[in-house]
Amino acid sequence: MLSPMAVCCYTHPIKPSTAIPRSASLSPPRLLRRSFLVKCSSRPNEPEPIFTSVRSFAPATVANLGPGFDFLGCAVDGIGDHVTLRVDPNVRPGEISIADITGSNTSKLSRNPLWNCAGIAAIEVMRMLGIRRVGLSLTLEKGLPLGSGLGSSAASAAAAAVAVNEIFGGRLSEQELVLAGLKSEEKVSGYHADNVAPAIMGGFILIRSYEPLELLRLRFPEETELFFVLVSPEFEAPTKKMRAALPGEIGMPHHVWNCSQAGALVAGVLTGDLRALGKALASDKIVEPRRAPLIPGMEAVKRVAMEAGAFGCTISGAGPTAVAVTNSESKGEAIGERMVEAFMAEGNLAATALVRRLDRAGARLVSSIP
Amino acid sequence: MLSPMAVCCYTHPIKPSTAIPRSASLSPPRLLRRSFLVKCSSRPNEPEPIFTSVRSFAPATVANLGPGFDFLGCAVDGIGDHVTLRVDPNVRPGEISIADITGSNTSKLSRNPLWNCAGIAAIEVMRMLGIRRVGLSLTLEKGLPLGSGLGSSAASAAAAAVAVNEIFGGRLSEQELVLAGLKSEEKVSGYHADNVAPAIMGGFILIRSYEPLELLRLRFPEETELFFVLVSPEFEAPTKKMRAALPGEIGMPHHVWNCSQAGALVAGVLTGDLRALGKALASDKIVEPRRAPLIPGMEAVKRVAMEAGAFGCTISGAGPTAVAVTNSESKGEAIGERMVEAFMAEGNLAATALVRRLDRAGARLVSSIP
Structure with missing residues (x-):
């Protein structure tokens, strides 16, 4: 094989x-x-x-x-x-x-x-x-x-x-x-x-x-389309705060949860199952819940991305860009518009959206x- | 697909x-x-x-x-x-x-x-x-x-x-x-x-x-052979101690390590890469290091299993059975013999080995x- x-x-x-x-x-x-x-x-x-x-x-x-x-x-x-x-x-x-x-x-x-x-x-x-x-x-x-x-x-x-x-x-x-x-x-x-x-x-x-x-x-399977919606607000993420927001210690239930989601994420990638991939992407209970509140509007941006049909959404790297995943460019554009609106409405931040394929x-x- | x-x-x-x-x-x-x-x-x-x-x-x-x-x-x-x-x-x-x-x-x-x-x-x-x-x-x-x-x-x-x-x-x-x-x-x-x-x-x-x-x-790919070597010592694992041995809190470096190994384990399973699967199986830094010392001889059993060519070895469930993985029945039998010897030599425990396929x-x- x-x-x-x-x-x-x-x-x-x-x-x-x-x-x-x-x-x-x-x-x-x-x-x-x-x-x-x-x-x-x-x-x-x-x-x-x-x-x-x-x-x-x-x-x-x-x-x-x-x-x-x-x-x-x-x-x-x-x-x-x-x-x-x-x-x-x-x-x-x-x-x-x-x-x-x-x-x-x-x-x-x-x-x-x-x-x-x-x-x-x-x-x-x-x-x-x-x-x-x-x-x-x-x-x-x-x-x-x-x-x-x-x-x-x-x-x-x-x-x-x-x-x-x-x-x-x-x-x-x-x-x-x-x-x-x-x-x-x-x-x-x-x-x-x-x-x-x-x-x-x-x-x-x-x-x-x-x-x-x-x-x-x-x-990731060659025949499967995967689009990333990258929405970057005009905001300088406070790098030190982002790092300081990480917990030093993690309780066993959250550790087991995140490990299982990491496994599901890898499975989603290898099988090209975007639903599984997106759900895992959005399921972090350790880092994202601490960092998202430091980026004005991020929680709302994630919510509207999911409402608009994204398979998943999270923070890209240490932020402030939000990343959502979907399976078509047009869906990605619609999701991106909603995310840009949410950054403005909930975070008072101007933002730009890009829809890009996996490289x-x-x-x-x-x-x-x- | x-x-x-x-x-x-x-x-x-x-x-x-x-x-x-x-x-x-x-x-x-x-x-x-x-x-x-x-x-x-x-x-x-x-x-x-x-x-x-x-x-x-x-x-x-x-x-x-x-x-x-x-x-x-x-x-x-x-x-x-x-x-x-x-x-x-x-x-x-x-x-x-x-x-x-x-x-x-x-x-x-x-x-x-x-x-x-x-x-x-x-x-x-x-x-x-x-x-x-x-x-x-x-x-x-x-x-x-x-x-x-x-x-x-x-x-x-x-x-x-x-x-x-x-x-x-x-x-x-x-x-x-x-x-x-x-x-x-x-x-x-x-x-x-x-x-x-x-x-x-x-x-x-x-x-x-x-x-x-x-x-x-x-x-797991149909065409790939996977054998488990199951070595059960005559020992009643102290269930309460096994549970109590788990850490309540996990430091971020160990959390990230175990998450990445969990991802690698899932990848090993889905791709049928026994080397990757076995290595991940044997790489736990959180639970196994705390439980293995409670099973007499377990650390030696793992060591000899790896020396004998197993792709990986760990505790099955909460023990006391040790499980190793390999790609042929004859290799599995040889690995099992070494593991049984090690349980006796290092843990003073009689043990029996079974070599079984994935069900x-x-x-x-x-x-x-x-």
């Missing part, structure tokens, strides 16, 4: 020897150089670039998925970040420079590759490949808003990791690229792979363990110049 | 009006009659018996399955309980009598149907069907040892429920029979369906909710007399 699930297991080959301080914030210290010398690994055959320039894309991701908190995520198509990467003789060999960052509200993002999600992941891939003789410059096109709960930082990291790998011939595996992406995520939001793994691999990914990194691809491919090259 | 998963949802049609005291222990009070008048429901058309006698079988079950604690169970073939049920003119119409109980160590079992797992389930099915005009007598053949962690009480209840339903033409659904079985389980071990649902339905069953009862059948059918009629 062709197994619908791949088990991937990968132990980091080289203990990271990065100079990137682990506990540092993302604000760049002054006077730091904008290009960064990659400390080389002992990989013996340094690859040559096979392109002079590549352009890559990585999709938005929805992490947590209700009872999938901290271990399950999926990719959504048509929105995400692009990276253009060039072999640049003006950059010192073995270094990478961020040439430009485009997109709205990108002023918060550093151009120092040490303090930029794309930069950190690119540096890590260069280190893994042992790049010493080629300098690179990177342009990041942000298609995702920051702090929306759609895996913005993970998309930047994923696009950069794939771009660097591909310009040198694609020697690294998806799992290695996830590890590179994790170096970046660690700096922004903690050592969690539930955004960056699906951003790189596409589809639904279950994070089974970190030591070693073990990822399960949960194959099954993950981060990929979109063009290249030999 | 033919979905590999059936979603069953059932709300109890009639609020139970049983005279069975909910909090009573299983010891029968003296002088209670051995037959029990079934209080009739309002079902209008009382069915006629279509057989004068039936014989049914219900399989042993493995509940918990590591991170599937309290919501996942499966049935194993070739061992279980039989019930023979007869239309008996010597029993008052609408009543049921337990004629005999056979098998080893059955002296603890009451012949009062009110205090016997098979009797309680049979009474509940008679009530659901509205039986008033026919008296029944039941013989229970225990094939399963009591208190072994193999769903002994659930097998008795399941066999009885199916027998009563079938003698009257099989009007009730599997879900209704599970509800009848739950009435019995409630008296013995709490309102848990993780043994009685797979005992009735076969295969792997995920208990998604109780109010209403909602069960997910997780279809995909659940409780069923094995013969009938018109």
